[in-house]
């Protein structure tokens with residue numbers, strides 16, 4: 204699915220992947236009650252044949268923190284929001300780090316992130332919008348023609364990270380997000396023990 208979207212100049216970028224503007228437009232302009240009922244709003248990465256995800260082996264921050272209803276009311280919603288922010292922080296930082304390791308610049312990261320979220324669509328004009336060849340070349344830059352290699356390299360790099368790599372690179376910046384998750388969890392009435400996110404060091 205990823206390679207097919209890459210060929211179609213959809214939104215497979217070095218920084219990550221996202222739904223097409225056509226989908227984003229439909230989603231932003233959906234009518235009340237349509238999400239969950241209208242098949243056009245089904246995630247474009249859903250693999251209907253297998254009933255699973257066509258792109259992630261482990262679901263991403265947005266998908267993993269999605270819920271239909273919170274049995275804990277507002278406290279539960281706050282917890283899932285905090286959890287989403289923490290996971291998104293992790294994803295963004297890993298993505299940025301890998302881009303820098305592979306010769307992209309911080310400005311590339313910013314411009315690609317902006318491209319992934321075109322939620323400012325307010326009319327149907329851009330529904331079939333996809334990247335032009337020129338844009339694709341500009342975005343992939345020195346990795347043009349080796350996009351698959353880049354994506355596999357990202358996968359291997361992340362797989363090879365160890366907890367101490369995380370600690371060295373991101374633990375300090377991650378701390379407010381971790382604290383946010385723990386505090387939000389404690390405000391819920393769950394009786395389980397306070398969570399400690401996997402791979403994160405205990406607070407000194």
Ligand code: SF4
Nearest residue numbers: 246248249256262266
């Ligand atoms: S896990 Fe996320 S990306 Fe994959 S099919 Fe479900 S909603 Fe879509």
